[in-house]
Amino acid sequence: MKQSKRHVSREVGLEIGHLLGKGLFRLDHLHYGLWKKGLEPDVLNLHIAQEEYCKFIIAHIPAEVKSIIDVGCGAGAFSKKLVDLGYNVDCVCPTEYQNKIVEELLGDSSEVFKCKFEDVQTDKKYDMVMFCESFQYIKLEYVIDKAVSLVKPGGYMLICDFFKKYSPDLCCVRGGHKLDKFEATLETSPFEIIEDVDITEQTAPNIDILNHITQDVMFPVIGAVEKLVHSRHPLVLKLIKWKYRKKIAKAEQKYLHSNRTGEDFAYYKTYRLFLCRRTK
Numbered sequence: 001m002k003q004s005k006r007h008v009s010r011e012v013g014l015e016i017g018h019l020l021g022k023g024l025f026r027l028d029h030l031h032y033g034l035w036k037k038g039l040e041p042d043v044l045n046l047h048i049a050q051e052e053y054c055k056f057i058i059a060h061i062p063a064e065v066k067s068i069i070d071v072g073c074g075a076g077a078f079s080k081k082l083v084d085l086g087y088n089v090d091c092v093c094p095t096e097y098q099n100k101i102v103e104e105l106l107g108d109s110s111e112v113f114k115c116k117f118e119d120v121q122t123d124k125k126y127d128m129v130m131f132c133e134s135f136q137y138i139k140l141e142y143v144i145d146k147a148v149s150l151v152k153p154g155g156y157m158l159i160c161d162f163f164k165k166y167s168p169d170l171c172c173v174r175g176g177h178k179l180d181k182f183e184a185t186l187e188t189s190p191f192e193i194i195e196d197v198d199i200t201e202q203t204a205p206n207i208d209i210l211n212h213i214t215q216d217v218m219f220p221v222i223g224a225v226e227k228l229v230h231s232r233h234p235l236v237l238k239l240i241k242w243k244y245r246k247k248i249a250k251a252e253q254k255y256l257h258s259n260r261t262g263e264d265f266a267y268y269k270t271y272r273l274f275l276c277r278r279t280k
């Protein structure tokens, strides 16, 4: 199936994020970190904050849950953690790059559905369907109905992700379903919310860290490379800059000149854990 340009660039972004994160900062996961009081918001502590995020989710898995479908499992590190804790875990992973890593990591212990969540075909029913920062990528009109079809009656849906609080959403970070639209959709479904935990404050520092990396590392590195290319191939550089002028201007506006702060994120977005139970 032909994939949209936006989908491809998002997936390539996740791949680059995973390679850099793992190679430079020992990060196993693609989700935000959960910054507990006392943990300094520093990129070198991000792996600790990501582990805190995993612990937080694990602490909210109901005791009777044995089987889980991990939707948008990323590089599979969290699924593996759950397998090691004794859960039966299957994964949904729509990207080729991540599929290979996940299959190697999980071996025969899990079935990996190599497609989008919307396209999963199976007769299996799970005790819990889990979206760990992947809910926002799936259209609201499909995601809840699909989750219902995969969860046993009395089973659970756990969502840990951010949502938009306001419309228009002028946040420095894109993404997230509109909270009110999500709640309205849920109301017409067989799920009822049994836990709703707001972790916006503990996740907002991720944006300050990201901002530091882009402003103080990424852009200066690009500037240094630009100087080098200019000294050797000035005309080629001029041509490239002209050809991609709109994209360059957009990136500069997004990463250099916008208000990319945790405070801005916390104003426009709300990061929540929703544990929902299928009542019918």
Ligand SMILES: C[S@@+](CC[C@H](N)C(=O)[O-])C[C@H]1O[C@@H](n2cnc3c(N)ncnc32)[C@H](O)[C@@H]1O
Pocket: 014, 028, 029, 030, 031, 071, 072, 073, 074, 075, 078, 092, 093, 094, 095, 098, 115, 116, 117, 118, 131, 132, 133, 134, 137, 138
């Ligand atoms: C921010 S990452 C989170 C990954 C992982 N859950 C974690 O916590 O590290 C979002 C994930 O959602 C996946 N994703 C995007 N669109 C999807 C879809 N339609 N169905 C299933 N997964 C999707 C991406 O491939 C990516 O792995």
